[in-house]
Amino acid sequence: LIVTAPGWKPDKPLFAAAERAGVPVWGDVELAWRLRGPDAAPWLAVTGTNGKTTTVQMLASILKAAGLRTAAVGNIGVSLLDAVLGEERYDVLAVELSSYQLHWAPSLRAHSAAVLNLAPDHLDWHGSMEAYAADKGRIYEGNSVACVYNAADKATEDLVREADVEEGCRAIGFTLGTPGPSQLGVVEGILVDRAFVENRQKNAQELAEVADVNPPAPHNIANALAAAALARAYGVPAKAVRDGLRAFTPDAHRIAHVADVDGVAYVDDSKATNTHAAEASLAAYESIVWIAGGLAKGATFDELVTKSAPRLRGAVLIGADRALIREALARHAPEVPVVDLDRTDTGAMRAAVQEARRLAQAGDTVLLAPACASMDMFANYNKRGDAFADAVRELGSADG
Structure with missing residues (x-):
């Protein structure tokens, strides 16, 4: 048996040799699934290109509001192995799963699962969009109660149709429109x-108000609906959905309002590390000075810029692959002023915030939604967001 860390690409020679020799390859999720005890807690599983962590945390908050013993585990930071082998007994687990983890988890069978959305990401690891989608779709295999899909993203519904589930398992959609x-x-x-x-x-059951979702941006409401669907699939009452959403506080660097300076809002969405996440973030505001750039991970930016151009007051570009965004802006939004910062030093974010302030007008939002990974300039997206927030606070203190 080989148990691999999820980041190792499937095309490594070791794995090819294992396949030839008939040696199974598992990931940490598969190992945890196999090591569960006979009375193990069922798994409510979540994947998707964006929103996984927030949705799983919302789900855990709802389950706790229903009085259930639960934890948010998996790709979210708490190891599934710790959850299934530890002394604490759970009623149900809220499980975040990445495409990497799903690739190496052939026997996983969740109680219910959701694919939030599908957009190109990690294609350097999977090799193609088709392979990436297929690995995401593994989360539905063998579901017993509900396969939750995004009605606005046909690819997620297609994965439900292709899944081999237990008899009686239902397809449950979520939509920002009338259901x-x-x-x-x-x-x-x-x-x-x-x-x-x-x-x-x-009939319809009222679960919560949009105002109960923090923050109430459209993509975050979609996250809340997906979490609610999985909780309801497990039998949670409507009141617990409302109470759980009200109790939920999002992690840092996810469309987090930092400060208002001279009538301009500064928002940190450093977690928007791909174009799909950045598109959702940009759609939440009317007039934006956009700070973007970093490591593109093989992404292209034409579709993102085309959709977001009417909202852009200006753009400030940083990072190794900023030229890809600059060229997309030149093609699809030539009227948008662009500042190209040819810097990767620690002061680059401060300079970016100062340039964004120069471009912004009262009522605008300066939005850090990089659409790229951070590792060219920062240890991780958290450090990038911290640098942005520090620079914004310097603006405010300078004014004071």
């Missing part, structure tokens, strides 16, 4: 359930 039967959605500022109710053709 149909077997969906969760939004009606006049209310999150509602038309999936886990009697006579879902005619």
Whole structure:
């Protein structure tokens, strides 16, 4: 047996040799699944290109509000092996799974699972978008109660159709619009359930208000609906959904408001490390000075710039692959002023914030949504976000 860390690419010679020799290769998730005890807690699993951590944390908060013993585990930082082998007994686990982890977890069978969205990411690891999507889709294999998909992202529904699930397992959609039967959605500022109710053709259950979601940006409301769908699949009452969402506080660097300076809002979404996440972040604001750039991980930026151009007051570009974004802006938003900072030193973020302030007008949002990884300039996205927040606070203190 070979047990691999999830970051190792499948094309490594060791794995090819193992396949030829008939030696199985597992990841940490597969090992944890196999080592569960006979009375192990069921798994409510979440994957997707973006929003996984937030959704799993929301789900754990909802489950706790229902009085259940639970934990947010997996790719979120708490090892699944620790969760299944530790002394604490859980009723149910909220499990975040990356595409890497799913690739190496062939026998995983969740109670219910969700794929939040699909967009190109980590293609250097998977080799193609098709392979990436197929690994994400593994999360639905063998589900017993619900396969939760994004009604606005047909690729997630296609993965449900292709999955081999237990008899009676249902496809449950979530939408930011009015939900149909077997969906969760939004009606006049209310999150509602038309999936886990009697006579879902005619009835709906109020779960929470949009204002209960923190922050109430569109993509975060979608995260809340997905978390609610998994919790409802497990039998959680509506009140616990509301209470759990109200109790939830997002991690740092996820569309976090840092400060207002001279009527301009400064928002840190350093966690937006790919184009799909950046697109969702940019869609949450009307007039933006965008700070972007870093390591592109093989991504292209034409679609992102085309969709976001009407919202852009200006752009400040940093990092190793900033030229790719600059060229996309030149092609699709030539009227947008662009500052290209040819710096990767520790003071580059301070300079970027100062340039963004120069471009911004009262009522605008200066948004750090890099659409790229951080490792060209920073140890991780947290350090990048901290540098942005420090630079913004310097602006405020200088004014004071």
